[in-house]
Amino acid sequence: MKVIVAEDQGMLRGALSALLDLEDDIEVIGQAADGAEALEMIRTLRPDLCVMDIEMPKMSGLDVAEALQKSKDPCGVVILTTFSRSGYFQRAMRAGARGFLLKDSPVSELAAALRDVQAGRRAVSPELALTFWEAENPLTEREREVLKLAREGLSSGEIASRLFLSGGTVRNYLSEAIQKLEAKNRIDAIAAAEKNGWLD
Amino acid sequence: MKVIVAEDQGMLRGALSALLDLEDDIEVIGQAADGAEALEMIRTLRPDLCVMDIEMPKMSGLDVAEALQKSKDPCGVVILTTFSRSGYFQRAMRAGARGFLLKDSPVSELAAALRDVQAGRRAVSPELALTFWEAENPLTEREREVLKLAREGLSSGEIASRLFLSGGTVRNYLSEAIQKLEAKNRIDAIAAAEKNGWLD
DNA sequence: GGATGAAGGTGACAATTGTCATCCGGAAAA
DNA sequence: TTTTCCGGATGACAATTGTCACCTTCATCC
Numbered sequence: 001m002k003v004i005v006a007e008d009q010g011m012l013r014g015a016l017s018a019l020l021d022l023e024d025d026i027e028v029i030g031q032a033a034d035g036a037e038a039l040e041m042i043r044t045l046r047p048d049l050c051v052m053d054i055e056m057p058k059m060s061g062l063d064v065a066e067a068l069q070k071s072k073d074p075c076g077v078v079i080l081t082t083f084s085r086s087g088y089f090q091r092a093m094r095a096g097a098r099g100f101l102l103k104d105s106p107v108s109e110l111a112a113a114l115r116d117v118q119a120g121r122r123a124v125s126p127e128l129a130l131t132f133w134e135a136e137n138p139l140t141e142r143e144r145e146v147l148k149l150a151r152e153g154l155s156s157g158e159i160a161s162r163l164f165l166s167g168g169t170v171r172n173y174l175s176e177a178i179q180k181l182e183a184k185n186r187i188d189a190i191a192a193a194e195k196n197g198w199l200d
Numbered sequence: 201m202k203v204i205v206a207e208d209q210g211m212l213r214g215a216l217s218a219l220l221d222l223e224d225d226i227e228v229i230g231q232a233a234d235g236a237e238a239l240e241m242i243r244t245l246r247p248d249l250c251v252m253d254i255e256m257p258k259m260s261g262l263d264v265a266e267a268l269q270k271s272k273d274p275c276g277v278v279i280l281t282t283f284s285r286s287g288y289f290q291r292a293m294r295a296g297a298r299g300f301l302l303k304d305s306p307v308s309e310l311a312a313a314l315r316d317v318q319a320g321r322r323a324v325s326p327e328l329a330l331t332f333w334e335a336e337n338p339l340t341e342r343e344r345e346v347l348k349l350a351r352e353g354l355s356s357g358e359i360a361s362r363l364f365l366s367g368g369t370v371r372n373y374l375s376e377a378i379q380k381l382e383a384k385n386r387i388d389a390i391a392a393a394e395k396n397g398w399l400d
Numbered sequence: 401g402g403a404t405g406a407a408g409g410t411g412a413c414a415a416t417t418g419t420c421a422t423c424c425g426g427a428a429a430a
Numbered sequence: 431t432t433t434t435c436c437g438g439a440t441g442a443c444a445a446t447t448g449t450c451a452c453c454t455t456c457a458t459c460c
Contacts (some may be wrong), residue, residue, distance in 0.1 A: 009282065010304035015215035018307070082209065104210035107218070142438075153388030156417065167416090170437050175418050185418080185446085187387060188353030219430070356447065367446090369409050375448050385416085385448080 001117050004030040004045065006038035007053040007080070012096055012103075016051070019107045026114060035059025039067055042075050049076040049114055052097075060200060062088065065095035076117050080110065085197030087137050088163055099123035114135065137181045137198045146173040148199050151190045201318050204230040204245065206238035206261065207253040207280070212303075216251070219307045226314060235259025239267055242275050249314055252297075254281040254288055260400065262288065263294035268300055276317050280310065285397030287337055299323040337398045339378045346373040348399050351390045 003020065005028055007013040017028045030045050032038035036058040042050055051060040059067075065077045078099030079092045092100055098117045101110065102125045113123035139147070149159045160170045174186050183189035193199050203220065205228055207213040216374070217228045228246050234236035236258040242250055252261040259267075265277045278299030279292045292300055298317045301310065304327045313323035349359045360370045374386055383389035395397050 012212050015219055019215055106214045143296045
């Protein structure tokens with residue numbers, strides 16, 4: 001089967017490609033260093049599968065999966081990620097990903113996952129099956145937006161003018177987010193949201 | 201030459217070990233998933249070199265390098281890291297590391313670096329040579345300590361009682377840190393310090 | 401000894417942040 | 431149509447955070 005490897009960290013991308021290529025039934029026909037490049041490559045090279053990192057520049061792996069789904073591209077997606085965050089997993093499943101495994105698994109498991117997916121089965125790291133039951137993202141669009149700007153170190157006032165709101169409203173959203181996440185202040189809230197993959 | 205690979209992310213650790221082992225002159229005699237395990241392994245297996253990640257559980261790669269230096273262990277250290285942070289680089293050099301490269305380099309470069317170091321030369325990613333000239337950590341011990349607690353989402357008051365200081369003093373340290381780092385507030389300061397590897 | 405300066409420590413004050421009660425407008429239910 | 435509900439929005443208030451001018455201690459240099 002023909003696969004593409006999309007992963008921004010050069011060493012892992014190269015190592016993974018080399019090892020997968022050693023397998024008799026797998027041929028790596030392309031390597032992408034960011035999401036946009038991956039999408040482009042899938043559309044021109046038409047691989048059977050794509051091994052996709054989530055955290056990448058330009059477009060995240062999840063963005064790419066969603067784009068493929070929208071354009072009804074037949075290329076199967078196997079997500080490969082460092083973090084077992086419930087938000088990531090849920091979004092990946094909704095975006096039609098057929099495999100989801102952690103970068104902690106050995107390469108042999110990745111190869112096995114590729115074969116499973118190619119055969120029409122799903123492949124999910126056991127650690128992640130549990131994640132399925134975890135909480136949904138409790139933040140509204142607005143709250144997420146404000147929290148993301150706060151993460152960049154902006155003050156409430158700056159966030160307000162960036163979003164054309166009053167300062168009070170911004171503080172209000174932050175306050176709601178803090179309570180929903182059971183945090184003590186905005187820093188705590190940012191950490192809590194990130195841990196679950198609820199920002200981005 | 202006999203080497204050990206210390207890296208917490210399973211997939212990269214396995215892939216790297218497999219590929220290095222394919223080289224005629226390199227033999228991977230051990231793999232460690234955290235710093236403590238790496239140190240233990242170096243002392244019992246006595247490899248020529250160790251490929252060492254920085255961010256690992258229990259002991260960071262830099263902690264291990266420092267421990268080896270203190271005990272005058274002859275094992276050479278090649279640091280392998282995601283981030284080009286000046287603080288990391290400077291600390292690694294002081295700890296006697298002989299190689300320092302980014303996880304963006306291809307595996308072939310890692311193999312070349314191992315040979316260079318084994319031959320008594322240094323091996324440093326070109327991106328990092330510049331880093332040598334970058335700013336030293338401007339934060340005092342106290343400021344770093346306070347900033348690290350702030351990063352966990354603690355309020356000034358909580359930090360104060362944790363360190364047996366008055367609230368005012370803590371705010372004072374944070375204020376100094378904010379100014380030294382040219383940040384707008386504590387969140388910004390935390391981000392700036394982390395970017396340079398000045399916390400930990 | 402006395403001057404100098406660096407690092408740690410303090411409280412007063414101003415600015416920013418977090419909380420709350422409340423308001424508004426549109427969609428869904430009655 | 432009226433009612434109810436809910437997300438979005440607001441300003442008043444209190445708590446927390448950031449700044450500043452000023453002490454203290456202790457080592458260093460004349």
